[in-house]
Amino acid sequence: MAATAASPAVGSSSLSFLRSKRSSRALQPRMAVRSASAVTQILTKLQKDCATPLPILRHVADAMANDMRAGLAFDGGSDLKMILSYVDSLRTGVDFVRFGGDERDEKGLFYALDLRGTNFRVLRVQLGGQERRVIATESEQVPIPQELMCATSEELFDFIASGLAKFVEKKGGEFCLLPGRKRELGFTFSFPVKQTSIDSGILINWTKGFAVSGTPGRDVVACLNEAMRRQGLDMQVSALVNDAVGTLAGARYWDDDVMVAVILGTGTNACYVERTDAIPKMAASNSQSGTTIVNTEWGAFSTGLPLTEFDEEMDAESINPGEQIFEKTISGMYLGEIVRRVLLRMTETGSLFGSSIPEKLQTPFSLRTPHICSMHQERSSDLEAVGSVLYNEAGVDSDTEAREIVLEVCDTIVKRGGRLAGAGIVGILEKMEEDTKGRIFGKRTVVAMDGGLYENYPEYRKYLQDAVMELLGPELSEKVVMEHSKDGSGIGAALLAAANSKYRHST
Ligand code: BGC
Numbered sequence: 001m002a003a004t005a006a007s008p009a010v011g012s013s014s015l016s017f018l019r020s021k022r023s024s025r026a027l028q029p030r031m032a033v034r035s036a037s038a039v040t041q042i043l044t045k046l047q048k049d050c051a052t053p054l055p056i057l058r059h060v061a062d063a064m065a066n067d068m069r070a071g072l073a074f075d076g077g078s079d080l081k082m083i084l085s086y087v088d089s090l091r092t093g094v095d096f097v098r099f100g101g102d103e104r105d106e107k108g109l110f111y112a113l114d115l116r117g118t119n120f121r122v123l124r125v126q127l128g129g130q131e132r133r134v135i136a137t138e139s140e141q142v143p144i145p146q147e148l149m150c151a152t153s154e155e156l157f158d159f160i161a162s163g164l165a166k167f168v169e170k171k172g173g174e175f176c177l178l179p180g181r182k183r184e185l186g187f188t189f190s191f192p193v194k195q196t197s198i199d200s201g202i203l204i205n206w207t208k209g210f211a212v213s214g215t216p217g218r219d220v221v222a223c224l225n226e227a228m229r230r231q232g233l234d235m236q237v238s239a240l241v242n243d244a245v246g247t248l249a250g251a252r253y254w255d256d257d258v259m260v261a262v263i264l265g266t267g268t269n270a271c272y273v274e275r276t277d278a279i280p281k282m283a284a285s286n287s288q289s290g291t292t293i294v295n296t297e298w299g300a301f302s303t304g305l306p307l308t309e310f311d312e313e314m315d316a317e318s319i320n321p322g323e324q325i326f327e328k329t330i331s332g333m334y335l336g337e338i339v340r341r342v343l344l345r346m347t348e349t350g351s352l353f354g355s356s357i358p359e360k361l362q363t364p365f366s367l368r369t370p371h372i373c374s375m376h377q378e379r380s381s382d383l384e385a386v387g388s389v390l391y392n393e394a395g396v397d398s399d400t401e402a403r404e405i406v407l408e409v410c411d412t413i414v415k416r417g418g419r420l421a422g423a424g425i426v427g428i429l430e431k432m433e434e435d436t437k438g439r440i441f442g443k444r445t446v447v448a449m450d451g452g453l454y455e456n457y458p459e460y461r462k463y464l465q466d467a468v469m470e471l472l473g474p475e476l477s478e479k480v481v482m483e484h485s486k487d488g489s490g491i492g493a494a495l496l497a498a499a500n501s502k503y504r505h506s507t
Contacts, residue, residue, distance in 0.1 A: 034402070038350030043408055046342060049308040050416040056306055057423040057467055063303035064427025065434070068296060072274070074281045081297040084279070085245045085271065086198040087496060088287035108178045110501075111235065112493040113164055113224075114188040116243060117208040117266035117333065119143045120160055121487075122167040125494040126175050133253075136174040139490060140167050153214035157227035165233040183235040184501055186493030189220050190243040190267065192297050198500050201240050207299060208267045208333055211319050239496035242295045243450075243489040244271040249293075250492030251448035251485040258446040259439075260428055261485070264421060264460075265451030267324075268331040271295045272428050278435050298424055299327030306416065310341040317364070326424070330417040332369040332453035340367040342409045343394065352402055358395030367393050372410040373457045383407070411459070418463025425464075426471040429480065441476045448485035455484060 064080075071082030107129040114121040123139040142163045148156050168183065177183060191210070193201035196219070203215045215223060221237045228235055241249070248261035248271055260272040274294040276285040285292065302325035314337060315321055315328055328334045344361055346352035353361075360366050371393050375386045383403035390398045390406065398406070425447060433440040453460055469477045 034352060034354075035350040039346045039352050039405060042342065042346050042349065043405060043412075046308060046310075046409065047412050050306055050412050052306060052416055052419040052423075052467070054470055056304070057419060057426075057471055059304045060420060060423040061427040061430060061471055064298070064301060064424050065431035067301060067303060068428070068431050071296070072279050072281060072294070077281075079300045079302050081192055081194075081204070081295075081300065082279075082281075083192070083195060083242070083295040083297060084282060085241065085293040085295050086195050087239075087241065087245055087249060088276070088285070088292035089289050089499075108181065108498070108501075109175050109183070110238075110494040110497045111164075111168070111183060111185040112188060112246075112490045112497065113160065113185055114190070114243065114246070114490045114493065115160060116188075116190045117144075117210075120163065121490055122164050123490040123494060124167075124171075124175050125491060127495075127498055134491065137491065138175070139487075148212075149209055150211045151213075153212055153218070153223055154227070156212050156215075157223045158230060161224065161227035161231040161233060164228070164235075165231045168233065168235070178503075181503055184238040184497050185235050186239045186241060186246070186495070186497035187221060187224060187237045188241050188243050188246045188489050188493040190263075190269075190489075192300075193220060193240070193242065195240065198239050198496070199237055205320070205323070207320065207324050207327065209319065236502065238498075238502060239493060239500045241489075241493050241496055242269065242271065244269040245293050245295055246489030246492035246496070247271075247448050247450045247485050248273075248492065249496050250488030250490070251446070251483070253492070253495055255446055255483075257444050257481075258448050258483075258485075259432065260425065260445075261448040261450070261488075262421070262425060262454075263451045263489075264331065264449065264454040264464075266331065266333045268299050268327050268421070268451070268453075269296065270298045270424065270428055272432060274432075275435065296428070299324045299331070301326035301424065305329055305420065308338075310338050310345070314338060314341060326420070330421045330424075332451070334369075335413055335417055335453075336368040336370075336372050337365050338413050339372050339406075339409050340364075340394065342413075343367075343406060346405070346409075347396070352405065353390075353396035353398055360393065360395030369453060370456070372414070373460075375407060376410050376414065376457075376459050378407070414457065414460050415463045418460040419467040421460075422464040422467025423471060425482075426468055429472075441479050443479065444481060445479055446481045446483050448488060449482050450485050450488055455486065 067078040067080045070078035071080035107127050110125050112123040119141050121139055121141045125137045126135040128135040148159055191207055192204040194204055195201040200219050200221050203218060203220050205216055206212060221240050244261045244263050251258040262270045271293050273291050276282060276287050276290055276292055311329060347357050371389050375389050378385045382400055386403040386406060387398050390396050429440050
């Protein structure tokens with residue numbers, strides 16, 4: 001595509017992010033037909049609509065806390081489902097085995113299956129009891145073919161059970177089942193499930209682009225059991241857990257101060273340790289600790305969010321319009337798609353990449369969050385790597401000025417996402433602290449974090465931490481430690497399977 005130096009300059013305020021990064025670099029020649037004013041207008045409006053100054057963050061944190069209370073009062077009380085997990089005796093490694101009053105030292109081989117979004121993971125863990133804790137782990141990740149995300153329940157669960165069966169067959173040397181025991185599994189199912197016990201639960205609805213027929217309204221453990229039977233796999237599910245709950249259980253095994261777990265990956269969620277007497281909708285509790293883990297399902301939160309026309313259009317065209325609004329604003333599945341929609345509008349209205357509009361740029365989800373993350377890392381003067389991503393993923397030729405604008409768009413969307421996630425975390429911490437003064441800010445409190453977005457996107461992580469700091473101030477935020485708990489949900493699920501083992505009362 002021809003380039004010329006003739007187009008007018010883009011508005012100065014909009015390029016603040018890049019100017020601070022690369023102040024000395026001369027601009028390259030610009031595209032011939034770009035309407036800089038149209039592009040600038042879109043960018044300026046986007047930045048205004050996505051802005052998250054302190055009052056907005058405060059409002060979101062307060063609304064999160066209020067919605068949590070409303071969801072704890074009764075089912076349907078708010079957007080937040082506040083699901084009771086039936087995990088109520090989380091202990092550290094030393095006394096984890098006392099679950100349910102049983103003080104026997106738990107050992108043995110346990111499996112975990114982690115159904116997340118774009119893939120599932122199978123894991124085996126050899127537990128060595130109080131002394132040796134986790135002796136060995138082994139895992140495998142299997143991508144879920146796109147077509148299975150819209151298949152039938154049997155097709156999806158057969159695929160998963162067959163992957164699990166293959167993994168079980170490849171058993172390595174360090175792992176051994178105790179004599180006379182059947183294989184046991186902790187099933188991490190990362191979708192909203194109404195738990196009916198520690199090992200059963202009804203799928204409320206799919207999220208993250210799944211639209212598998214026949215599962216909503218069914219017990220997902222029964223679906224997995226039937227599929228395992230069809231595959232001839234002799235294994236029983238001892239615990240059904242959400243990935244956030246698994247992460248909390250896994251992190252708590254090593255650190256008693258873990259009170260909250262947050263997943264920021266394809267989807268998003270948070271869970272926390274709640275006092276049972278602060279849950280009006282809980283009919284009766286056998287919890288000896290007086291606490292239980294509540295799965296907030298915060299992806300469905302929607303109060304007071306700074307949304308744009310691009311968010312609204314993406315939501316309207318999604319398979320679950322009106323649902324998971326927080327998730328659609330802050331999680332990995334959607335950040336790249338929001339950026340694509342903005343760039344498409346800038347091209348249609350302001351010829352950002354010239355006059356033609358390639359099909360790739362028009363294709364939903366062609367630009368994904370890992371792509372915008374890799375562009376965001378670019379430090380070279382001509383932004384060559386940004387140009388390659390745009391060419392490969394969106395099918396567009398770009399000059400340096402267009403690339404700068406793209407980076408401004410990425411930064412705006414990622415900044416909003418990270419800061420809102422931070423506000424959500426503060427909302428949870430403040431709700432816990434308000435109920436019991438000193439419980440959170442009177443000591444060290446750990447928030448266990450996991451998910452590819454958190455792990456791999458440094459700018460997102462930084463924006464999140466900045467927001468927590470701004471909201472809490474230096475003194476309180478010092479008490480809050482955000483710790484990456486990598487793949488904690490798999491180990492957590494295996495630990496919960498052990499704690500809930502059918503053999504736990506045997507000698
Ligand atoms: C699901 C949650 C899950 C989260 C992170 C969301 O879409 O509703 O149950 O924990 O994704 O995987």
